[in-house]
Amino acid sequence: MVVYAGQGDPRRSIELLWRGSVVESRPGPKPGLSVDAIVDAGIAVADEQGIAFSMRAVGERLGRTAMALYTYVPGKNELVDLMYDRTMSELPGAYSLDDGWRPAVTQWAHDMWEFYGRHPWVLQVSQARPVLGPHEFAVIEALAAILVSTGLPGRQLRGIVGAINYFVRGAAQTITEARAAGGATGEADEEWWYARSAVLMELEPELDKKFPMLHVLENDREPIDPSLPYLENDALENFRSGLLVLLDGIEAAVAKP
Amino acid sequence: MVVYAGQGDPRRSIELLWRGSVVESRPGPKPGLSVDAIVDAGIAVADEQGIAFSMRAVGERLGRTAMALYTYVPGKNELVDLMYDRTMSELPGAYSLDDGWRPAVTQWAHDMWEFYGRHPWVLQVSQARPVLGPHEFAVIEALAAILVSTGLPGRQLRGIVGAINYFVRGAAQTITEARAAGGATGEADEEWWYARSAVLMELEPELDKKFPMLHVLENDREPIDPSLPYLENDALENFRSGLLVLLDGIEAAVAKP
DNA sequence: CAGGTTACTTTACGGCGTAAGGAGTGGCAA
DNA sequence: TTGCCACTCCTTACGCCGTAAAGTAACCTG
Known part of the structure; x- marks a missing residue:
């Protein structure tokens, strides 16, 4: 709960x-x-x-x-x-705009990503609660300051701030859970994952045929950092490529009339 | 928890x-x-x-x-x-691609939005747990089927599926919380929100000066549907405009080499 | 018709957040 | 200097929770 x-x-x-x-x-x-x-x-x-x-x-x-x-x-x-x-309060209150908004947003997102990694319980506090405290304000202010420099109107910025925030939280949560999975039982996340998917494959051997598009999604994998566990690599890759899409979306909005 | x-x-x-x-x-x-x-x-x-x-x-x-x-x-x-x-299992298993992927993804997102509205507790189940059940698979399969039609490689699609999923969940959670806020005490969400912000303004009258960019973000507001409560209007607007940015980002990825 | 399996109940345990009341501390007015 | 009383912190207790253990009664199978 x-x-x-x-x-x-x-x-x-x-x-x-x-x-x-x-x-x-x-x-x-x-x-x-x-x-x-x-x-x-x-x-x-x-x-x-x-x-x-x-x-x-x-x-x-x-x-x-x-x-x-x-x-x-x-x-x-x-x-x-x-x-x-x-x-x-661990997070920076401002980001340099010398190279434009894009690297700044990227840095913000990576800082948040690492922050959530240090304090996973933060992700378990309801994410929809209203902003209340000064440091929480400062974190959103920092992101807002970057995005205001795009010149987009408030209406669009609110959606964008939300989208970035939700995305980073969600992505961070997958890696957090991957780490925590074995935590209680002491299993490594790999083993835990394989135990589940092995049972699933045994009970439902035709899974790939039933969900062919999910199978397609599994293509084209190679680890970013082979020293990381499988699931963490996965989460990191999804985080980075998802963020690129988001940033491209903002760029498109900026380029439009 | x-x-x-x-x-x-x-x-x-x-x-x-x-x-x-x-x-x-x-x-x-x-x-x-x-x-x-x-x-x-x-x-x-x-x-x-x-x-x-x-x-x-x-x-x-x-x-x-x-x-x-x-x-x-x-x-x-x-x-x-x-x-x-x-x-x-309440959710559709497939979406028409007759008008291309964009309206299909939009429909998927709106269906999810309404689904979360009907069953807010789903948002309180850890969002990072591995996909396990057949209907859960089917929901992601439906989104995957739409996005595979863009021709993008699996690597990018995984990030995109994640981004859309996290975004919809996050956006839905804000509205859910807005509705639930007064729930326990019986306050309407408006009153509850105003009670908090009134205290905040009283204790910290210079809030707008301390966080000027957040203040900018508040500009340019007009209700989409005046019959809805204030906070729900807000959440709906953020959902729609955030989704547009995401879709533009996908479009940019599709257009690229 | 007996035996054994099953559905469901009662009771109980160790956890939780926190209300209530009591013990001892120490600043301050008399 | 004394005595009051606001204060910190403790012990005890209550009503929740998920669920383990053991008992009771129903029913199929031999």
Whole structure:
């Protein structure tokens, strides 16, 4: 299932995202934790365990119980919001337009691709949630800044920003899943994939005849980087060639009246 | 969190997906349920509650306990696999190429768009899982059949199929979320959205200055269909204009040497 | 008609997010 | 200096979840 980020109290979430924690002198024991520390711990845990991490696990990493976190953060949904935005701060806020928009968009897309590879759990946060945090804004702003330089109108740019964003996310998700597949069971992704397709071939030997066009799609394969596992090569190739098509589409839109 | 479909025993999953239930005369009480009935009930429950439906809810809809389902289906993951593939049977298996590939791809994309609107939970099943079931194959086969007619090589087609698929999924997810946003609390999506952006404007009044390019992106808006809610109009417009860019990109690839 | 297989139930376990209440800390007003 | 009380953090507990285990009753086959 999906964690819907942005489901908590909007005011509280947005305050946490934009204000940071305001430190005053206050009665009571000195806080041993902080929102920042909790968000960092959450990211570390999620990098290892995925979005299905538990509040207990985050607390444990900080030497506290799960309930201690609730002093700083309203709940798991809000924590995910904060983690989501925090990780995005790893990404550049602007790209050079010296060589035009095309290399800049390409760089943006590759940066996102690698980012998702570092933090696969980000892809498991609902991708349709509204943009909320400052770093998230900055990432989209960076892409928008590149594309505005094409001179296309807002109406078209919105579609293009969406298309690029969805495409990179989707492509990254295939490679993420390829890596994670064996994760739980410890199988390498190759083995896991072959186990499934072997069973499929056994049960449905005429598969190629039933879906001839899919068979055609399988032609013309050669690894980009032979040191990478098969599925990763595949995902990388699809990412690159799909991105080229998208960029050509933008170029066509720019060239038109 | 994400339900990873295809995490169960591969043989059992694939047998259920491709073989259907084999009926023999057997000792013991007559089965009151069937895999089909369970899958249908699961789809109905998921249409209402999303992917976070419970086995208890599915059982209840059939007048049984949750545990009764385990006689027919190995677990929730496998049930989701079956539900996923079953819903895909709603989609056409082939498209007319009389007017060329472009209208056919457009129709495919719109059919998918509406399909996701009917079954939003499908978008919450990990999008990167390997294709497993016959109807899922058929849907991709239909798209592949259209695109093979362009004469492009497999290498490029794989990227294109991926790009279209990711784009449609992503675009559909935004509208799905727009609809679901108020769902839990009963707010209309408009109100929910405005509540959030109002708080954001209050806390960060200089937002437009901080992210000027995003502000540019907001220009040039007019509703496609004024009877639709604001956010749905937005999503629909982005879907259509993004798709045009993608199609232009394919056209450019076809025109090239 | 017995035996064994099957459908389905009840009960239970270990996980989850988090509500409620209690213990101890330490700044500040009296 | 004292005592209040806001504060952090803990323990306990509740109601969910998926599903393992074991029991009950139905039915086909010998």
